[in-house]
Amino acid sequence: MAYDNLGISNLMITLVLCTCFMILVARFLDTVIAIIVAQAVLLAGLSLSLGYVTGIHEMYFAALLTLAVKAGLIPFILARVIKKVGISKDIKSYLNRKTSLILAGALVIVAYFSTGQIIGQESGLIREALHAGVAMMLIGLLVMTTRKSAVMQITGFIIMENGLFLMGVGTSKGMPPVVELGIFLDMLIGILIMGILVFRINRSFESIDTEKLRNLRG
Secondary structure (H helix, E strand, O other): OOOOOOHHHHHHHHHHHHHHHHHHHOOEHHHHHHHHHHHHHHHHHHHHHHHHHHOOOHHHHHHHHHHHHHHHHHHHHHHHHHHHHOOOOEOOEOOOHHHHHHHHHHHHHHHHHHHHHHHOOOOHHHHHHHHHHHHHHHHHHHHHHHEOEHHHHHHHHHHHHHHHHHHHHHHOOOOOHHHHHHHHHHHHHHHHHHHHHHHHHHHHHOOOEHHHHHOOOO
8 A cells, every 4th residue: 555645644753853852942851751752652653553554564563662662661771870870850952942943943954855855756654754764863963962961862862763763664664573673672782781881981970961071081
């Protein structure tokens, strides 16, 4: 079945992209974790809707993994890191929120025009998924480079991976379950390693503020 006329799926893609802007204006890490969960739930819902409409059963497996790993395990790990480290839940940034939103909007425009040259006359859903996915990767990079907390840099990595997932779900007919499982396990292991590094950095230097850590260089 074609990917055309999938209004609900297009709406979910738009909402997923909106969550990236919500992360940019969030003031507290707890809020960011809640938004990450919401983003994962929306991605799972997108996979379910595409699986139902297209009959591609691999989409159901992708939705299940998304809920388990991205809406469950990863937010739990981040919350535990924040609690164990005892860091301030206030989010510090090199840019103010207004500037961050303007830059994010510009990145969305860049993603729209750059991908438009690639996809040509593809169906609406494929076009929207590719636009939003590339935009999310760029916004994730923006979060990683402008936020001072190491936890927020992990968040930027998650946003980038979610952008890749969105492109994969929206532009393909689903990957084999074994491949999907391997990708999710790789991401989970990566987040675990990052969490351990954040904990050890804080224990050694009593801070995970990247600006303070940068001042340690001789």
